[in-house]
Amino acid sequence: MLAGMSPGPPPTTPPASLPEYGRNLPVTPFRGYLLALAVLIGALVSVILFWRNAHERELRAAEADFVAETRQIAELLRQRMMSYELALGSSASLFTSVRPTPQQWQSFVDGLEIEQRFPGMLGMGYAPYVTPEGLRQLQLESLDGGQELLQLQPPGIRPYYGLVLYLAPTTLENRGVIGFDMFADPVRHAAMAAARDSGRPHLSGPVHLLQDRYGAGPQTGLLLYSPLYNPGEPVSTLEERRQSMRGWVYMPFHMSSFVEAALPPRDRYGGIDFRLYDVTGSVPELLHAEADRNPGKTPAFISSLPIDVYGRRWRMDFRSGPAEVASPGLAGLRVTLAIGLLSSLLLFGLVMLLARTENRARQIATQLTEDYRRSEQRFRMAMVYSAIGKALLDHEGRVVEANPALGSIVGRDPVQLAGEVFSSLFDDASDPVRTSEMEAVADGVFRTTRRLRRDSGELRYAQLTYAPIPGNVGQDIARLVQVEDVSDRLRAEAQVRALNRTLESRVAQRTRELSLANNELESFAYSVSHDLRAPLRSIEGFSRLLTERYQQVLDESGRDYLSRVRNATARMGELIEAMLKMARLSRSELKPRSLDLSQLAAEVIAELRAAEPARKVEVDIEPGMHAVGDPTLLRNLLVNLLGNAWKFTGESARPRIEFFRERRPSASPTYVVRDNGAGFETNYADKLFRPFQRLHSQEQFSGHGVGLASVKRIVERHGGSIQAEGTPGQGATFRFTLSGDWELGASPRS
Incomplete structure (x- = not known):
């Protein structure tokens, strides 16, 4: 039964339509169940469709992240290789100007801090490009320098040699490489010839470095060569470059250490595994392979990325982890699906509970009525017992109600204030009915200070705070104004401002006195510097006359004393000149x-x-x-x-x-x-x-x-x-x- 309607006396004779109405009553719950079932089916279909779309979006986003991370890995490797090439370029610049001695080369390489800055690099060397006659000359130079005879490895007579002459740091492994003819090795020969003919750094294919003979076992190694030409000779054409060829600076490094130093820790890339191949030739050659972190599982994504590195072409094959590793958000989507299904069931139950809301609504209405009564009581108590004057105003600015504190401030009974225009209580009101304060308060809180005079003639100042406030239906209440007597505070502020003005005057006077003192001090220094010059010139002049006229009379000590006097006079003149310059610095405009x-x-x-x-x-x-x-x-x-x-x-x-x-x-x-x-x-x-x-x-x-x-x-x-x-x-x-x-x-x- 709806609230507010009286049931009335029961009818003595039921109307003719009552039987039909009674027969239709059981149909209503059935329709409600159908509606609840339709809501349940619609919610389930919506949840499943949403989950499928979200599942596809999550996979696409994970694939995009996978591709971005693979490109980042490739870029990190490229940047690391560029840093190696820059280090090699600095050593090439050294050989361009002069050919350093072994000791100078060792000092230069030590300054590069290879072990800290270039992990995996075994050293930095120099290989001259010489004929058999040039080889013999190098061997003679080694004997003339007090070194051991330079031994060629492998021995033999060839048109040109590219043997290792310098290799620093001078570790046991690197000393064993000195004399090795890299130009005789096919893989190294190809890289050295390409660098020579192109004039640019060139990377070799995978090789087993000679230094690994002393290590735990062979590792995949690479060599980066940079050509050196005779300074001042043209190298614009291929023939000119070959004629001007002087040698190579090069660096050997291990590929595994290079990759580990170039890339952040493995956890950074989650479940991504990759292999690095050299595909310059017809048959791909493995350069680096990481251990499979997801053995026996099908990867969610696979990608291959080719990169060109100093004349070589590499290919990086990437494999992501399984779907649950590559896209962790899928697990959350399963939770979302479960929550969606549960929400659908809850929605079904909610439809069934709608019929029970009427009684709850009545209880809430009763509670709101009680809350309103208590709120009104709190407002009344705040009005009566507040130490700040308060008044309720209507749209015309007239007082509807005032509290005792306001009556105490204006010196009148608060009951007598009802119906009066609020602005008429103040001396400086220009429009007692529609003041600027009343118009501005429509936009929000407005504060101002006004002057009032009590019936006793006492002048007071009040700070007014206007705020919009709603009234009850049918009640003309538009604003609440709070009135605070600030007369004592304004007097105190005026005294502070007067004191500040006096203080500023004293500060200005002290500043003028200080400026005058500084000017007098500078003038004194300037005058003293000028006045000292005259006696100083006399001392210098008479000392010079004594030296010129009585030099023969004076002994060695006397002449030395006069020399010291003249030197001191010159020194004092220079100091006086310096003082004058400093004085001019302060006085000049x-x-x-x-x-x-x-x-x-x-x-x-x-x-x-x-x-x-x-x-x-x-x-x-x-x-x-x-x-x-x-x-x-x-x-x-x-x-x-x-x-x-x-x-x-x-x-x-x-x-x-x-x-x-x-x-x-x-x-x-x-x-x-x-x-x-x-x-x-x-x-x-x-x-x-x-x-x-x-x-x-x-x-x-x-x-x-x-x-x-x-x-x-x-x-x-x-x-x-x-x-x-x-x-x-x-x-x-x-x-x-x-x-x-x-x-x-x-x-x-x-």
Whole structure:
């Protein structure tokens, strides 16, 4: 029976249609069962179709992942082979310029750190391309050098030889290969001839390396050859390359170690197995094979991928694991199918339970009514006992209800406020009926501060918070406004602002006093430097006259004393000049413009080379470094920094100076001057930028000790900073920044 309907008195005479209605009643549950059965069948069909589509998608996704992983494996092998070729190219560059001695070759190979960087590589060697006459010459050179006679393996007379002359590191296995004629072996011969005729590195077919004679057993090995030609001779045609052929640098390596080093751990590729074949010839040759991780199981996917590697063609055959390994998501789909079937059964039961929901709906309605009553009670208690003034307003902005706290704030009885326009309670209301606050609150919460005057004449300030609130059906309630008396807080804020203004005034006054003191100090230093020159000139002049006129009268000690006086006078003059330069740095006006620091640095280096043409210093200046600053000051900066680097590399075997730029995200560029000279202890870096502070003796490196102090002032005047790092005997590095864009009116860089 529907809620709200009265059953009424039972009819005395049943209507004529009642028997037909009674006969149709049993049909309704049957139709419900049919509906539930139809829902069950439809749900089962939908679940099965969804599972089949998801199963196909999962397999396609797993196959795509399998193909991507196979390509990644191939790319990793190709990249590893490129790193081997780059190492071989560096050794070829060494032979292009000079032919190193065995000791130099050993040192070069040791520097490559083969065991750590190139696992599987047995060494790096050199094989000259010689005729029988050239072979005899090599054997004579070995005897002249105090070495054992170079033995040819295998012996015999052939038109050309490609025997191993150098092979480092000099292990027992590698020493046994010296003298082996690789050009006599067909597989090695093919690779060496291809490298010679093409002018590019070439990879050999699979061979058994001679070093494996001393190991646990033979392994599949490969050799990578790079040709060497006589420098300066043309090699554009095949005939020219053969005529100019000098030899090969080569590297032997084991294929299994090469693959293991190139690829990540096996777990990375799940159940993928692969074999690597050399298919350059008519018959494929196995290079590497991994153990079958899924023996006896049918792979879900199979793929073959050909790759070209330095003149050879490889083929990689990949086999995935079985379907449950290659596509782990299939197991989840089985769970999904089971859940779908279970959900279909639950849906069938849900349809059967729909008839029982009416009673539950009545219970819920009763509970909601009680909840509403309790919510209304809580709201009323919050209104009455709140310490913040609150009022309910209608659409016209009139007070519908006010709490006691609001009456206490405005100084009136809250009952008397009902019906009054809320804005009329304040002194600064422009429109008492439709104020801007009432219009803005329609978009959400709105806050403002208003001024009110109580009936007693006391002026107060209140912070108002408007918020939309719904009313009951038929009740005109649109907004809730909360009123908080903030008079005391505003007075405190005003006092704080007044105190801040006073504090700013005192700070400005102290700043002016400090600026005046700095100006007076600079003027004093400038004046003292000028005034000291006159007596210094007198001392130097009279000392020179004594030397010229009374040299014969004075003994050796007297002449030495006069020489020391004149040297000290010259030294003091240089210090005074340095002080004047530092004073001019602080007093001169900045005239910033855009500058090419690279060009300025090149000019400074050219002047240094002209002053000392006998010195050979390697200088590397990054091109295109632009900055904004004063041209004179920045040139002074580079003169001091580059001049210091030039001076302190005077005792270096191979002096080198670098000037470049470091870029950092969201920051000004950092300019770096680096050298490999005398260096210094980093702990004393701060002393470098103090006037007349030196970390080296005058006899070792001459100077006044004001150059870097001037550099620091120039950098700081351009809004930047400078840092110094160094290591004794290994050089020094100076990093500085320039933040002078604001001088031209541009926005400061972040």
